[in-house]
Amino acid sequence: MRFDPSSNCITVHRDATPLALRNRLRLALASLDLAQTSGRPWSLAEAHREAAGAYVAIGALTSALGMLEHALRWARATGSTDQRVDLLCEIVETLAAESDALEGQRPGSGRASRDQARDRVFEASQLAARVADARWEVTVLLRLSDVLDRFGDRDDATQLQVRALLLTVGGTPETPNAADAALLRRH
Numbered sequence: 001m002r003f004d005p006s007s008n009c010i011t012v013h014r015d016a017t018p019l020a021l022r023n024r025l026r027l028a029l030a031s032l033d034l035a036q037t038s039g040r041p042w043s044l045a046e047a048h049r050e051a052a053g054a055y056v057a058i059g060a061l062t063s064a065l066g067m068l069e070h071a072l073r074w075a076r077a078t079g080s081t082d083q084r085v086d087l088l089c090e091i092v093e094t095l096a097a098e099s100d101a102l103e104g105q106r107p108g109s110g111r112a113s114r115d116q117a118r119d120r121v122f123e124a125s126q127l128a129a130r131v132a133d134a135r136w137e138v139t140v141l142l143r144l145s146d147v148l149d150r151f152g153d154r155d156d157a158t159q160l161q162v163r164a165l166l167l168t169v170g171g172t173p174e175t176p177n178a179a180d181a182a183l184l185r186r187h
Helices: 018-038 041-058 061-078 081-105 111-128 134-151 154-169 178-186
Strands: 002-004 009-011
Touching (some): 061 081, 081 111, 111 154, 134 154
C-alpha cells in the first residue's frame, strides 16, 4: 500500500496479498484503539480515517463509510475546516466507489450512493472556500469535479472546474446574464 498525495486516499498496490491487507486493517484498528484512549479529537479523526482506508483496501466500502462518518464527527469537534474538507472528499470518493460497485451488481442500485455523494460534494465545495491554502482549494474543487464528471454531472463538474481556474488565475466569477448570452449569439 502507498499514500497517494494527489487524492489523499490510501491506494493498494496490485500485488498486495490478502494477508497484507488484513494486517493493514489490524494495525489501523489497533491505532484506533490507541487514539480512543487518548480522547483527542484530531487523533480520533485521523485514526478513523486510517481504518476507513484499510476497509477500502479490502473492499468493505460500507465499513469504510462508517469510519469516515465517525472521522468527520471528530473533525467537526476539532474545528479544523481543512480536515473536514479532506474527509468530505474521501467520503465522496468512497460513495462513488460504492455506487459503482452497486451498479455492477444491479443497474440502478447505486443511485442512493450517488445522491449522497452529490450532497457531500455541495457541502465540501462550500467549505473549500474556507481552507487555509488557496492552492489546496483548487485541488479540492478538481477532486470533487472528477466525481461529478464520473457521475455524468457535466454542468456541475464544469462549474467547480471554472471556480478552480478562477482561483488559479486570480479572477472572480461573474454571474452571466441574458445580455451576455445575447452578445455571444451575435458572434
